[in-house]
Amino acid sequence: SRPIRIAPSILSADFTRLGDEIRAIDAGGADYIHVDVMDGHFVPNITIGPLIVSAIRPLTKKIIDVHLMIAPADPYLGAFAKAGADSITVHAEAGPHLHRSLQAIRAEGKRACVAINPATPVSAIEHVIGDVDLVLVMSVNPGFGGQKFIPESLNKIRQVRALIGNRPIDLQVDGGVTEHNAKALAEAGADLYVAGTSVFAGNDPKTYAGRIAAIRNA
Ligand code: DX5
Numbered sequence: 001s002r003p004i005r006i007a008p009s010i011l012s013a014d015f016t017r018l019g020d021e022i023r024a025i026d027a028g029g030a031d032y033i034h035v036d037v038m039d040g041h042f043v044p045n046i047t048i049g050p051l052i053v054s055a056i057r058p059l060t061k062k063i064i065d066v067h068l069m070i071a072p073a074d075p076y077l078g079a080f081a082k083a084g085a086d087s088i089t090v091h092a093e094a095g096p097h098l099h100r101s102l103q104a105i106r107a108e109g110k111r112a113c114v115a116i117n118p119a120t121p122v123s124a125i126e127h128v129i130g131d132v133d134l135v136l137v138m139s140v141n142p143g144f145g146g147q148k149f150i151p152e153s154l155n156k157i158r159q160v161r162a163l164i165g166n167r168p169i170d171l172q173v174d175g176g177v178t179e180h181n182a183k184a185l186a187e188a189g190a191d192l193y194v195a196g197t198s199v200f201a202g203n204d205p206k207t208y209a210g211r212i213a214a215i216r217n218a
Pocket residue numbers: 009011012034036067140141142143144145146147174175176177194195196197198
């Protein structure tokens with residue numbers, strides 16, 4: 001069976017002590033640091049940009065996994081690459097030239113990743129599967145932390161797993177992931193779990209290692 005990796009989403013961190021939060025999840029066993037970028041246009045919320053990515057870059061050697069919920073994405077890919085992102089995810093719905101966006105990420109020397117919203121069929125990424133390092137299946141409608149997992153996502157994860165086959169591509173799931181649905185997600189084929197609320201709830205750094213382990217070992 002494939003190793004399970006955990007990507008805590010800093011969307012649920014305490015931003016008044018962001019540095020300490022990053023150090024705590026790093027020490028607590030996070031594999032990736034997930035950064036949710038929202039523009040108030042592609043999704044109905046506004047969060048953070050390249051400035052925060054460059055601020056946290058010196059604090060961790062873990063993969064900084066930038067999830068772009070912005071449209072258009074292409075004008076900002078270079079800025080996130082220069083800020084220190086290792087992995088950049090664009091949404092299939094964010095523009096008409098997904099293949100170009102993925103090539104632009106690879107041209108920056110970064111991992112090129114694609115996300116699909118709950119209503120988007122897997123066929124939307126079929127023709128770029130050879131050009132990606134990660135597929136992100138959204139299991140909530142993007143925009144906010146703390147939403148309820150959409151059960152149909154399990155079927156979609158199974159379809160994406162079949163599409164990936166033996167390729168070395170991460171299958172990431174994002175939204176409503178907890179220690180309670182982690183086992184079903186693994187059985188469906190996911191191997192990289194984004195977790196915001198289920199890691200950061202209460203914002204007590206002493207709890208993070210245990211919560212990350214609870215999801216991983218579920
Ligand atoms: C949602 C973001 C998620 C979010 C997940 O739009 O993409 O990464 O932070 O938060 P939880 O784990 O609380 O659903």
